[in-house]
Amino acid sequence: MATAFYSHPDCQLHEMAPGHPECPARLQAIEDQLIASRIAPLLQRETAPLADIEDLARVHTQSHIDYLYSQAPSEGYVRIDPDTAMNPHTWQAALRAAGAAVAATDAVLEGRYDNAFCSVRPPGHHAEPARAMGFCFFNNVAIATRHALEVHGLTRVAIIDFDVHHGNGTEAAFAGDERVLMCSFFQHPFYPFSGADHPAPNMVNLPMPARTKGDVVREAIDLVWLPRLDAFKPEMIFVSAGFDAHREDDLGNMGLVEDDYVWITDQIKRVAQRHARGRIVSSLEGGYNLSALGRSVVAHVRALAGL
Numbered sequence: 001m002a003t004a005f006y007s008h009p010d011c012q013l014h015e016m017a018p019g020h021p022e023c024p025a026r027l028q029a030i031e032d033q034l035i036a037s038r039i040a041p042l043l044q045r046e047t048a049p050l051a052d053i054e055d056l057a058r059v060h061t062q063s064h065i066d067y068l069y070s071q072a073p074s075e076g077y078v079r080i081d082p083d084t085a086m087n088p089h090t091w092q093a094a095l096r097a098a099g100a101a102v103a104a105t106d107a108v109l110e111g112r113y114d115n116a117f118c119s120v121r122p123p124g125h126h127a128e129p130a131r132a133m134g135f136c137f138f139n140n141v142a143i144a145t146r147h148a149l150e151v152h153g154l155t156r157v158a159i160i161d162f163d164v165h166h167g168n169g170t171e172a173a174f175a176g177d178e179r180v181l182m183c184s185f186f187q188h189p190f191y192p193f194s195g196a197d198h199p200a201p202n203m204v205n206l207p208m209p210a211r212t213k214g215d216v217v218r219e220a221i222d223l224v225w226l227p228r229l230d231a232f233k234p235e236m237i238f239v240s241a242g243f244d245a246h247r248e249d250d251l252g253n254m255g256l257v258e259d260d261y262v263w264i265t266d267q268i269k270r271v272a273q274r275h276a277r278g279r280i281v282s283s284l285e286g287g288y289n290l291s292a293l294g295r296s297v298v299a300h301v302r303a304l305a306g307l
Contacts, residue, residue, distance in 0.1 A: 003305035004116040008048040013089035033294030048100035058146035101144035115280040125167035158234035163242020164252030166195035175200035214260035243287030243296040265303035
């Protein structure tokens, strides 16, 4: 078995305006670095299918799904919030992004792959059950998590979110759900200005001040995340893999580098090997400096694949 790499050309057709940081070039930067690193031939390529409405509805309200479908333009842009817009390809791209996470979940749970990375956009972790925001329309990782719980019958699933922004949408979907343990760190105070006050018992949130470097993040993970994960004994782990906490990324102000992402991924793998038969599905969230994004994804995927 090996590491699967899910993507689709539709994910590069979605864009929100010239100069927007969440741009199609993000996925091309990842592809370029995979080729430059010579690991591209070692990954098992899979085409992201379209998610079904039933998949979306395990997390999102029908009114939210209907609203986004109704807003999809035939040309130009439709603005959903100040940071988030749809073009004629957004609906299809969003279905591919969610569909990749669902298909990867099936493949890993069926034993076809050890783990998987979904190189998709739009991202998902800010999308709440009834609201699109922060570049996100549907919550890809939350949808895949519910799929694992409700279709495959898992009873304990962990979500790791290492994006520089708090995954408010994922927290809104699972706060208080004893089947899910969510562990995250994020810059605080910072968009979306959530996650620091009175989280639910199944939310292991680590707010970090601006300019926090990797050594501090590693210590916090070691002291806080890992004991909770081992006590929880997840049957599968999902990763909201945002790389905008990298020191070169101007949308955040933290100080991580590629080696930190390798270390974090290695810790996740060890937990998965102890408790979850190694089963991990990781899906791209943020990361807006194209060079840093490509290098960081390669570091993360190398660690997933043991290369």
